[in-house]
Structures are given as C-alpha cells and as structure tokens.
Amino acid sequence: MVTLHxxxxxxxxxxxxxxxxxxxxxxxxxxxxxxxxxxxARSGNMRFEGFEGGQSPLQRRLPKFGFNSPNRVEYAIVNLxxxxxxxAGTVVDEKAxxxxxxxxxxxxxxxxxxxxxLTNKITVKVHKxxxxxxxAITKAGGTIDEVPLMAHKPEAASKxxxxxxxxxxxxxxxxxx
Numbered sequence: 001m002v003t004l005h006x007x008x009x010x011x012x013x014x015x016x017x018x019x020x021x022x023x024x025x026x027x028x029x030x031x032x033x034x035x036x037x038x039x040x041a042r043s044g045n046m047r048f049e050g051f052e053g054g055q056s057p058l059q060r061r062l063p064k065f066g067f068n069s070p071n072r073v074e075y076a077i078v079n080l081x082x083x084x085x086x087x088a089g090t091v092v093d094e095k096a097x098x099x100x101x102x103x104x105x106x107x108x109x110x111x112x113x114x115x116x117x118l119t120n121k122i123t124v125k126v127h128k129x130x131x132x133x134x135x136a137i138t139k140a141g142g143t144i145d146e147v148p149l150m151a152h153k154p155e156a157a158s159k160x161x162x163x164x165x166x167x168x169x170x171x172x173x174x175x176x177x
Contacts, residue, residue: 076107081116
C-alpha cells in the first residue's frame with residue numbers, strides 16, 4: 001500500500017540539470033542549444049513580465065489613475081446598535097469600547113455611525129460622529145463629547161520643527177574703525 005511517507009518518484013523521472021555551453025561533445029556546446037544569432041539567442045531578452053515583443057506593453061498603454069493620500073485618517077467604526085449594550089449613565093470612551101471588544105487593533109481614531117437604535121442615556125467620548133448618530137444620541141438623552149485626534153505627542157512636534165521655518169534676523173555687522 002502506498003502512503004504519503006512511502007511515496008517515491010518513478011524510476012528515471014528525475015533528471016540532472018542540463019549543463020549547457022560545455023564543449024561540442026556534450027551536444028549543447030558553443031551556442032548552448034539556443035541556435036545561431038537572433039534575438040532569442042541573446043542574453044537578457046524577453047524575460048520580464050509583460051514583454052510583448054517590442055510592442056508597447058499593456059501596463060504602459062493603460063492610463064494611470066487614482067491617488068492614495070498619505071495623510072488619510074482611517075477610523076474604527078462603531079454603530080449605534082453596538083452602543084445599546086452599555087447601561088444608562090455609562091461613559092463610553094475608547095477604553096470602554098476596547099474592553100467590550102468593539103474596537104480592536106491600532107486605529108488613530110473612532111467614529112460612531114447611526115446604524116441601529118439607541119434608547120440608553122449614555123455619554124459618548126470619541127473622535128467623530130455621523131450626523132445621524134449625533135442626533136440619535138442626543139434624542140435618547142445622552143451627551144456627545146468629541147475628543148480631538150492626537151496625531152503625535154506635543155513635544156514630538158516641537159522637536160521635529162525646532163528652528164525650521166523660523167526666520168531669525170541677523171544683527172548688522174559692526175563697522176570697523
């Protein structure tokens with residue numbers, strides 16, 4: 001019976017690597033099996049992906065489009081129906097949302113969207129709110145506290161921009177007497 005650990009390649013099915021350009025006696029000497037002259041005989045030709053024989057390749061013919069902003073901020077999304085699990089009078093902030101498992105991973109900010117219903121009177125402290133979520137929370141008697149987005153620590157900014165862009169007037173040189 002053949003099992004995975006007893007599998008073997010059939011006899012004479014594996015071959016040694018063909019060593020080309022090693023003399024006439026080998027059968028693949030001189031031109032190394034590439035024939036005489038021509039583009040295919042040259043080294044470093046037509047091997048890259050998308051080569052179309054000298055025709056302008058598809059990836060260069062198609063127009064370029066789109067733009068990914070390096071300053072884009074992606075928010076962790078939390079819906080109103082998710083906030084319904086908090087008891088009335090609770091302060092819902094990032095720590096509370098992470099504790100319940102509604103926000104996982106690294107996110108620069110959290111945004112509350114208006115999908116679902118909210119009946120509990122809660123205080124929500126996150127970075128952004130959709131208009132529907134803002135309306136629903138206040139309608140339920142809750143309060144909204146929009147926390148500013150912390151891009152970097154304040155001291156980091158002062159170090160990064162220390163002396164840059166600040167024009168310092170040089171004192172006039174004293175006249176020689």
